[in-house]
Amino acid sequence: MRQGPLPEDARQRLVSALGRVAAGEREALRAVYDLTSAKLFGVALRILDDEAEAEDVLQDVYVTVWNRAGGFDPARASPITWLCTLARNRAIDRLRALRPHRSRADLDAADRVADETPGALARLEAEGEARRLAACLDGLEPRAREAIHAAFFGGRTYEDLARGAGVPLGTMKSVIRRGLIRLRGCLEA
Structure with a gap:
């Protein structure tokens, strides 16, 4: 199933909430959570295939959002792309930590999948x-x-x-x- 960008009103609410999180507003973090937790949990669950681990990753993601919301730039990426990238990277990191016996080749492949910066989709979306x-x-x-x-x-x-x-x-x-x-x-x- 293809996922499109957020509707413009939801995108604007999320951008606004992230700006308020960057200013230290706790209620804004709740708004970000309410708008995105189901999607981000799904991203983590697909990678980890373990609900408890996905929940832990989700918590880590929102701690990161609290600490790094000021670094979000809506001109570079959509808010949901930025958040999904955080969730995906955290989940892959958790998967690596859970499977230390995996071969180096598997870890190298996972490294090519994960990217700490907004990817091509984020740049394309930002450019319309x-x-x-x-x-x-x-x-x-x-x-x-x-x-x-x-x-x-x-x-x-x-x-x-x-x-x-x-x-x-x-x-x-x-x-x-x-x-x-x-x-x-x-x-x-």
């Missing part, structure tokens, strides 16, 4: 090109489109996608890589 991205995504073959959407917008790991599709991890990485190359070509055209 989200519709163009959606059109380019629609032009991809269904398997690549669904995998890219689930990984980059849904917070799922490549390993999780491969397992769900019943294909080797290398195959899933190839599908996504080819899709991303085609997507870049479309966006650059």
Whole structure:
């Protein structure tokens, strides 16, 4: 299921609430929580597949929001993209901490998925090109489109996608890589 940007009124309420959080207003943090907790919990739960761990991650995210709301720039990213990025990165960090026995290659793959800065989607949305991205995504073959959407917008790991599709991890990485190359070509055209 494709997730679009927030409706403009919800986006503005969230931007306003984040500004008030940056000013130290506790009630504003409650408003941010009320507007976003279900979505952010879903992002964490998809990555961790454990409700208790996802709840812990969600708490960490809102502590981070309290401490870093002043760093949010609505000109660079939508508020929900910024918050989802925080949740996704925290969940992947938690997954790494829970699975210390994983190979270095798995950790390297997770590092490529997570990014501490607002990603391409955030920049595109900030520039008003989200519709163009959606059109380019629609032009991809269904398997690549669904995998890219689930990984980059849904917070799922490549390993999780491969397992769900019943294909080797290398195959899933190839599908996504080819899709991303085609997507870049479309966006650059």
